[in-house]
Amino acid sequence: MKICYISNLYPPNVLGGAEIIVEKMALELVKRGHESIIITTSPYNKKHVINRDNTTIYQINTTKLYPVYKQTEASGLKKPLWHLFDLWNNATLKEIKKILVEENVDLIHINNFKGLSLSCFKVGKDLNIPVIFESHDFSLICPRANLIRGNNTLCQQRNTVCDQYVKIQRKLLNENVDLLISPSNFMINKFKENQFFNNTSTVKIPLGIEYKCEKSEKSYDTIDITYIGTLGKHKGVHTLIEAFKDIDNDSIRLHIIGKGYDEEEFKEMARKDNRITFHGFIDNKDIREFYNKSNIIVIPSICYDNSPLVIYESFSTGTPVIGSNIGGIPELIEENFNGFLFEPENSESLKEKLLKVINNKELLKKLEYNSAKTLPSNSIDVMVDKLIDEYSKLLN
Incomplete structure (x- = not known):
């Protein structure tokens, strides 16, 4: 099978653990005889295509104001305007459609999507390709993605602006996801509390790492x-x-x-x-x-x-x-x-x-x-086995 992984960032452009996990998934699929392509944002001023590790990486540049990988440097009015522009991007929709048709993809696995807009979820329905969303943060229910207020306290109740933002996202997402994956039940339940994915199948798949589980020798002097x-x-x-x-x-x-x-x-x-x-x-x-x-x-x-x-x-x-x-x-x-x-x-x-x-x-x-002894010794294999099982269910 041929899987398209959509992720707003992809190594070497890294801000967190999500993009590292996406790379691991993509490369493990290739090792098992499947095909992986990546669609991500571009650090350049134009579309860029890279062939690496037997995968094709499409870096597209449709984000207004500033690229995703520079989000930690943005300030002032740019941030709220960026989120507004990023709600829906027809240029992204057209570009991703074009890539998926050319690549003849079997399944779309969306991860962090900010910078590619919610339009990337609609592509699957338009092309009759199953869509999986693997959630790594709370972008759908919080503009800041972490449910933290500006004063670094937990957001227990959204303000009016954020509430409208979430309602718009809920409407734009519609029923465009066939399966929600999360490594924690907490996140799945949080989405349900906020009326997302009420009619969507969900599954918890813990993360996997390629490291061999092996206790290191420790010193106790310090x-x-x-x-x-x-x-x-x-x-x-x-x-x-x-x-x-x-x-x-x-x-x-x-x-x-x-x-x-x-x-x-x-x-x-x-x-x-x-x-x-x-x-x-x-x-x-x-x-x-x-x-x-x-x-x-x-x-x-x-x-x-x-x-x-x-x-x-x-x-x-x-x-x-x-x-x-x-x-x-x-x-x-x-x-x-x-x-x-x-x-x-x-x-x-x-x-x-x-x-x-x-x-x-x-x-x-x-x-x-x-x-x-906490993790399976082959945790990456366990994760990928479960992913492939879910892929097969959707395709069959």
Whole structure:
């Protein structure tokens, strides 16, 4: 079969874990004798076609104001106008249709779509091709995609503008999706609460990683605590820094990996604590070294994280995770088995969990042992097997 993966970003243009997962899916399908093509946004001023790893990557440029990969740099009125223009883009619709007809695609698998507009969902119905939507964020029910307000608090009730925006998206999406996939039940339920996909089949498929699950050798002379992700307040990095600074122990280290809006503010918070190191952005191919050296990974999110890839990668090295009890995170972390959960945005709650592992090496070793057994040893194969099964059901 021939699958078209639609994703607003695709490596090497990476802002999060979703585009990394899309690349893994596409390449695994090729390994199994199927065909994959990619439709993504272009970092150039025109359409660009790349042949790489036995896949064809179509980079199209129909986004107004600024390209998706520069969204972290945009400010002022540009952002709301960008979202308005991105609701529906006929140029995108025509371009994707043209590509799909030329490629004679069997199935469309849409992932993050912002920058390609909701018009990309209509292509399947127009061409009688089944459409799968795999949701990695909350773009359909929140313009910011993370259900976080501008003051970095959870959005419990949409304002009038956002409510109208969501109603328009619901209408434009219509019944254009044949199957909704998510790695967490939390996200599926959140969509249902907001009257999306009420008549659409849904399935939870946990993420897979190509790493072989193998417990790394750890040192306990220094306890290395690591954060990997976006440096934004919605990710709770400030909560982690506050909790860490409040622990009086010279044998612990905090490693912060990533980039983002609030990086300078976090660096200022940590300035007087030489136990804290900012490593900047690390390419995904080099990130495993940090998992191997870490004793604990922390996911301190304030937002409703769906199913963080960092947790999967951490477990593959036998590294336990302390995570916020929010979103899809509790579906991955089992308390006192492969990690701990703490109250979001509560530095005291996080500090308490950190002290448990810092002060009890035997407990830490038990968590490591269990973490290494959490994922199937071939989790990428398990994920792709389930995907192919769903593809076959739709095509048959």
